[in-house]
Amino acid sequence: MKFFLYLCLSASLLCTVVFSHHGGEHDDEHTDHTDDHKHDHGDHKHGDHSGHHKNHGHHGKGKHDSYHHVHFNESTACHKIAPYNAQFAFKFYKQVADSKPSENIFFSPVSISTAFAMLSLGAKSKTQDEILEGLSFNRSEITKEDVHSGFQHLHHVLNDPNSELQLDSGNALFIDTKLKLLQTFLDDVKRNYESEAFSSDFTNSDETKKQINSYVDKKTNGKIPELLSSVDRDTILFLINWIYFRGKWEIPFEEKYTSEGDFHVDENTVVKVPFMRRTGMYNALLSENVTVVQIPYKGNTSALFILPKEGKLGYIEQNLEKSAIKKWKSKFHRMSLNLALPKFSISTTLNLKEQFNKLGVTQVFSDAADLSGITDQAKLKVSGAIHKAALSVDEKGTEAAAATVLEIMPMSLPPTVTFDKPFVCVIYNKETHSTLFMGRIVNPVAA
Structure with a gap:
């Protein structure tokens, strides 16, 4: 019998409040960058595997106590993968934009890349090569180890708990009790991705669904209460x-300045x-084809709001890449x-x-999949991978601001920039050169 591994990605961004989650039903037929766990789950630890992975609990701001302040240089490990992650992010965006020309789109490139890179640890031969190449990694330029x-x-x-960046991320494996994973795979995912591992009785699909949903609900502070609506009995491994x-x-x-428009x-x-309104100093570009405004978050993270001129959305999207953003900046x-920005x-x-x-x-999605690096007990393939993402933008964020900021303003009347037609948003972390989220907002009130 062919057994299934399911990729469930969950991502949330708040405040802007953004949250996103990934998950989906089993398919029975089955079928650049820009300058750019909190507490242990506690239940159902993966006791059947002597090398099971369990993070030791994040404290304080919900980040690992062992993290230390990191100094960067050009050979920093995360910078080595940044150009490839950037290439994937923009390539993936353009592909999705082409397939959904008149819809809202929003996703976390770094979440998708992380999940598939972790999966590649258990893949071999052509299956592994396809995954890494799909993530835009040039195997002649960068090693698997890098x-x-x-x-x-x-x-x-x-x-990093010492950073102002308010972000938590992590990985988890939910493994059927009858399946024994290879110790090398468990060691690799723990060392490289700090993945937790839990045992699940997949014959009790309701209990497994409850276990996974409870875990994700806790990790995302209640923003994703139900990642899964069902669990197929043929699934024996969830990667989250x-x-x-x-x-x-x-x-x-x-x-007080927010008003309808x-x-x-x-x-x-x-x-x-409802449009949020603020007069202030911004890094911005006002050109013939596009208006770009950078709005910083605390913690070396910024949002680029990209407003194409009338009729130029498709052109801007097809040319959206690292070099274009570098040129704009x-x-x-x-x-x-x-500035007037929709609240949505x-x-x-x-x-x-x-x-x-x-x-x-x-x-990896076919019967020819080679995931023998995960287990030698069963033939696995990925039955499906669904990315669900949500974006919510408001005035302050998750915490009220109490600081007073003084800005020196010019005497001349400032121009007005109103994001009142479809626009693109890129949220990136300058420290790691990583794009965290990308999206196109066509209709702010669409479900």
């Missing part, structure tokens, strides 16, 4: 990645949206703006199996 050490370092930096970002604007918007979805559709001016919440779902097939990653 790939995994890069993700290991990235995880440490993003979870989660990232939870509680970003706080460096300078918040004031709620028109958002032009297309030439025939106008919806009412080189033309930034520190200027005073009357959206959620989107991506079928990663479908998208990765387009990237040439096909074998």
